[in-house]
Amino acid sequence: xxxxxxxxxxxxxxxxxxxxxxxxxxxxxxxxxxxxxxxxxxxxxxxxxxxxxxxxxxxxxxxxxxxxxxxxxxxxxxxxxxxxxxxxxxxxxxxxxxxxxxxxxxxxxxxxxxxxxxxxxxxxxxxxxxxxxxxxxxxxxxxxxxxxxxxxxxxxxxxx
Numbered sequence: 001x002x003x004x005x006x007x008x009x010x011x012x013x014x015x016x017x018x019x020x021x022x023x024x025x026x027x028x029x030x031x032x033x034x035x036x037x038x039x040x041x042x043x044x045x046x047x048x049x050x051x052x053x054x055x056x057x058x059x060x061x062x063x064x065x066x067x068x069x070x071x072x073x074x075x076x077x078x079x080x081x082x083x084x085x086x087x088x089x090x091x092x093x094x095x096x097x098x099x100x101x102x103x104x105x106x107x108x109x110x111x112x113x114x115x116x117x118x119x120x121x122x123x124x125x126x127x128x129x130x131x132x133x134x135x136x137x138x139x140x141x142x143x144x145x146x147x148x149x150x151x152x153x154x155x156x157x158x159x160x
Contacts, residue, residue: 016131020069020095021052027112029063029092031119037063040144046135049079054087054140062128062136065091065110070108074102086136089123 017025025041032039037055044050053065064087068074074094083090091108100120103109108123128136151158 011045017067018069021067021073023114024067024069024093025053025094026114027117028067028110030115031110031117032063033111036108038140038144040140040147043140043143045083046084046139047082049059049082051083051086053093054136056140057139060133061089061125062087062133062140063089063091065093066107068092068094068098068103071098071102074098080104080107085132086128088125088127091119091123093117119139 009011029039029041032053032055035057037057039053039055042050043054051064052067052101053063055063055065057063064083066077066083068077068078074092080090080092089108091110092103093110093112094103095113096111100109100111106123109121110117111120112118148158
């Protein structure tokens, strides 16, 4: 192993998320895995917005999960409606000390902690058109492959 490496930090942690947000993300990722979805954090969309979690299910359904770790976090977010153009379903996820009443009714609601999560409120399915679905799926696949490559370069064993 080289003494100096340009890949000296975990490529899966970018430092923007609080410990609370990371706890929610871990719990939601556990739920998504149990549901059979592939998922990636921090996917940059064609609009330039970055989705906290994006999931693709075996039937091709795409979810975006917006993580809110505090009351201030949800009150200051006005960009979430932009995500509807990039998913079939939009969910918010948070911890149990953030009141559900603060979240918009038109999105789903997930309650999480670092060990798991539960869907408390489902939301309507609004199917993407085929061209948009293909574009998002390709972006997702390229992003996931690049993330795995960075993890390998940083010395993480990603094979089982």
